[in-house]
Amino acid sequence: MNTWEAFCEKWIPLLEMEMRMAVGEPAHPSERFFYGMLAYHLGWVDERFQPARYDAGKRIRPMLCLLACAACDGDPAQALPAAAAIELLHNFSLIHDDIQDRSETRRGRPTVWVLWGIPQAINAGDALFTIARQALWRLKARHVTLERILEVAQCFDAACLQLTQGQYLDLLFETAERVTVEEYLRMIRGKTAALLRAAVGIGARLAGHPPEDLEAFGEMLGMAFQIQDDLLGIWGDPAVTGKPVADDLRARKKTMPIVLAMERIPDFAERYRNPQIPVEVLIEDITRSGARAEAEAMVATFTQKALAALECADLRHPYWKVLRDLVQVMLSRVR
Amino acid sequence: MNTWEAFCEKWIPLLEMEMRMAVGEPAHPSERFFYGMLAYHLGWVDERFQPARYDAGKRIRPMLCLLACAACDGDPAQALPAAAAIELLHNFSLIHDDIQDRSETRRGRPTVWVLWGIPQAINAGDALFTIARQALWRLKARHVTLERILEVAQCFDAACLQLTQGQYLDLLFETAERVTVEEYLRMIRGKTAALLRAAVGIGARLAGHPPEDLEAFGEMLGMAFQIQDDLLGIWGDPAVTGKPVADDLRARKKTMPIVLAMERIPDFAERYRNPQIPVEVLIEDITRSGARAEAEAMVATFTQKALAALECADLRHPYWKVLRDLVQVMLSRVR
Numbered sequence: 001m002n003t004w005e006a007f008c009e010k011w012i013p014l015l016e017m018e019m020r021m022a023v024g025e026p027a028h029p030s031e032r033f034f035y036g037m038l039a040y041h042l043g044w045v046d047e048r049f050q051p052a053r054y055d056a057g058k059r060i061r062p063m064l065c066l067l068a069c070a071a072c073d074g075d076p077a078q079a080l081p082a083a084a085a086i087e088l089l090h091n092f093s094l095i096h097d098d099i100q101d102r103s104e105t106r107r108g109r110p111t112v113w114v115l116w117g118i119p120q121a122i123n124a125g126d127a128l129f130t131i132a133r134q135a136l137w138r139l140k141a142r143h144v145t146l147e148r149i150l151e152v153a154q155c156f157d158a159a160c161l162q163l164t165q166g167q168y169l170d171l172l173f174e175t176a177e178r179v180t181v182e183e184y185l186r187m188i189r190g191k192t193a194a195l196l197r198a199a200v201g202i203g204a205r206l207a208g209h210p211p212e213d214l215e216a217f218g219e220m221l222g223m224a225f226q227i228q229d230d231l232l233g234i235w236g237d238p239a240v241t242g243k244p245v246a247d248d249l250r251a252r253k254k255t256m257p258i259v260l261a262m263e264r265i266p267d268f269a270e271r272y273r274n275p276q277i278p279v280e281v282l283i284e285d286i287t288r289s290g291a292r293a294e295a296e297a298m299v300a301t302f303t304q305k306a307l308a309a310l311e312c313a314d315l316r317h318p319y320w321k322v323l324r325d326l327v328q329v330m331l332s333r334v335r
Numbered sequence: 336m337n338t339w340e341a342f343c344e345k346w347i348p349l350l351e352m353e354m355r356m357a358v359g360e361p362a363h364p365s366e367r368f369f370y371g372m373l374a375y376h377l378g379w380v381d382e383r384f385q386p387a388r389y390d391a392g393k394r395i396r397p398m399l400c401l402l403a404c405a406a407c408d409g410d411p412a413q414a415l416p417a418a419a420a421i422e423l424l425h426n427f428s429l430i431h432d433d434i435q436d437r438s439e440t441r442r443g444r445p446t447v448w449v450l451w452g453i454p455q456a457i458n459a460g461d462a463l464f465t466i467a468r469q470a471l472w473r474l475k476a477r478h479v480t481l482e483r484i485l486e487v488a489q490c491f492d493a494a495c496l497q498l499t500q501g502q503y504l505d506l507l508f509e510t511a512e513r514v515t516v517e518e519y520l521r522m523i524r525g526k527t528a529a530l531l532r533a534a535v536g537i538g539a540r541l542a543g544h545p546p547e548d549l550e551a552f553g554e555m556l557g558m559a560f561q562i563q564d565d566l567l568g569i570w571g572d573p574a575v576t577g578k579p580v581a582d583d584l585r586a587r588k589k590t591m592p593i594v595l596a597m598e599r600i601p602d603f604a605e606r607y608r609n610p611q612i613p614v615e616v617l618i619e620d621i622t623r624s625g626a627r628a629e630a631e632a633m634v635a636t637f638t639q640k641a642l643a644a645l646e647c648a649d650l651r652h653p654y655w656k657v658l659r660d661l662v663q664v665m666l667s668r669v670r
Contacts, residue, residue, distance in 0.1 A: 028521075030504065030518065030521060031500060031503075033503075033507070034499075034500060034503045096457050096458070096461060099453075099454070099457060100453075100454035100457060100458070101454075118434075118435075118453075119434070119435035119436075119506045120503065120506050120507075122431050122434060122435060122457055122460075123431070123435070123499055123502050123503050123506060124503075125457075125461075126431060126460075126461075126464065126495075126499050126502075127496065127499035127500070127503070129461065129464060130492055130495040130496045130499060131496065133468065133492055134489075134492050134493075134496065137485075137488075137489055137492070140485075146481040146482055146485055147481055149485065150472075150475075150481055150484065150485065153472075153488065154469075154472055157465055157468055157469050157472070158469075160461075160465040160468075161462065161465045161466065161469065164369075164458055164461050164462035164465060165366060165369060165462070167458050167461075168366075168368075168369045168455065168458050168459075168462070169365065171454050171455055171458060172368070172455075183365065186363070186365060
């Protein structure tokens with residue numbers, strides 16, 4: 001059955017195995033705690049490093065890499081090391097994100113820095129970043145040519161750099177008085193879209209398919225995904241998101257609906273800074289200004305662009321429809 | 336003239352150029368601050384991002400890489416991208432180190448986190464880590480074979496992982512009641528020796544020379560270098576080190592002389608934790624116990640091992656003598 005769910009059901013266990021191989025095991029008792037922190041973050045052990053199974057996220061990025069490879073007539077098994085690298089990279093960025101945002105929980109568990117302190121958490125992130133890249137070298141054992149491995153490694157590194165550039169803007173925006181739509185789009189292109197773009201592009205490359213259209217698909221999908229996430233941060237159903245109503249608003253995050261409201265309402269930037277103004281009033285402001293509708297229209301536009309790029313790629317394998325349907329899966333997801 | 340100084344005088348400017356090429360420039364005005372933080376840390380600009388020239392360290396690691404390449408009859412110019420990668424990697428680790436240790440100055444200037452906050456400093460480190468790896472890809476333009484580039488990249492990544500393992504132990508030791516000599520040696524093998532080992536090994540590989548003996552040379556040199564640094568942290572001349580007398584002791588760091596004193600004096604661990612006991616008394620204890628002499632003997636032993644490994648490598652190029660002399664240069668250095 002060619003569905004995203006069926007694809008994930010088949011490939012996630014293989015991805016997990018590949019990730020575990022990449023992370024490896026302590027070679028010496030002194031490294032037990034070092035590896036324990038990584039395994040904890042990846043959802044494999046509890047905080048006393050006892051084996052356990054926790055929610056580890058939906059593995060969307062690596063599955064997208066494998067699916068793109070399959071849809072381009074490649075063998076997803078060959079792409080497993082790259083998919084593992086992408087998921088490990090994403091997880092490294094979460095460890096550092098949590099320190100930067102002072103987030104105390106992730107997926108219902110205390111974050112690494114809360115349990116073991118900021119210095120060890122910075123270092124655990126650096127270790128996972130290294131391991132992510134090392135995972136790529138396993139492509140050799142999958143008989144990928146050296147030329148292609150190098151090409152993939154360069155794509156991967158380029159995405160890493162874009163990730164840090166996006167993160168830099170995101171951190172900058174926290175203290176900025178205002179943020180323009182253009183600046184915000186630049187930020188999410190780096191922070192969210194670059195990795196989805198790389199995931200799909202690397203999948204295509206490993207299948208020997210020209211990557212450009214699929215990269216555009218991944219990038220547009222990433223943009224739609226992030227703005228949808230921003231909408232959920234304000235109007236998401238707490239019963240579904242597991243977070244309080246309008247959580248992002250309470251934290252005064254400058255997400256897309258806010259950036260749009262700042263452009264539409266002259267004194268909104270000032271009002272948003274004012275802790276006296278109740279969240280309900282702000283929400284009312286944003287909706288009435290048309291900012292909510294505009295953000296929704298942006299999601300629709302990026303989605304259309306993603307689908308158009310996918311059409312351009314002109315894939316013949318039946319899996320292309322799974323890629324197409326994935327757009328709906330991702331955009332109808334809960335946070 | 337075949338001396339370390341002459342070699343550095345010739346190659347440091349070329350290394351600097353290679354590093355600047357690797358770091359690159361902002362592609363958009365919004366990235367000016369992002370690149371500015373990196374350039375500041377590398378000593379290229381002041382804190383308002385105006386071009387300047389600051390002490391940027393002695394570039395020992397990259398010069399060692401180039402010299403090893405030359406001593407193995409290779410062309411150091413071919414190794415420049417790898418040397419740049421090694422120096423950028425070292426600098427990435429310093430940005431994160433400074434956060435972890437809460438160090439407020441480095442080479443006489445405020446550290447990145449002091450100027451721009453911990454979140455941006457973590458991210459600047461991540462960016463420099465990425466750029467370090469990207470620097471390696473420039474080996475292609477130097478006509479290094481793909482096979483060798485991949486081999487070098489794997490060595491580089493292995494050193495990165497060892498670096499994080501060493502750093503993890505170092506952070507752990509801060510709060511540990513006691514640290515054994517074996518544990519301490521394991522820590523510095525990762526934190527200091529792994530990168531020197533990789534620098535020399537990569538230089539040899541790029542010259543097409545079997546790397547094993549030179550890697551052993553680099554590792555032993557790194558061990559000697561670190562313990563010598565530990566000795567200077569207690570007995571270094573403040574006029575030369577630029578730091579107060581016994582700076583490491585005041586910070587209650589557990590460096591090699593301390594670890595040895597803990598093994599030799601039953602209540603030293605306890606006394607060391609006691610802030611009432613004057614530094615002068617602790618120094619007297621360490622010397623009298625023989626811990627200082629033992630640490631000095633360790634430096635001598637690792638130095639001999641380094642020189643023996645260098646002999647084994649059986650290099651024919653006159654530069655091998657510069658490598659040999661470098662051991663003295665490094666061990667007689669000021670902090």
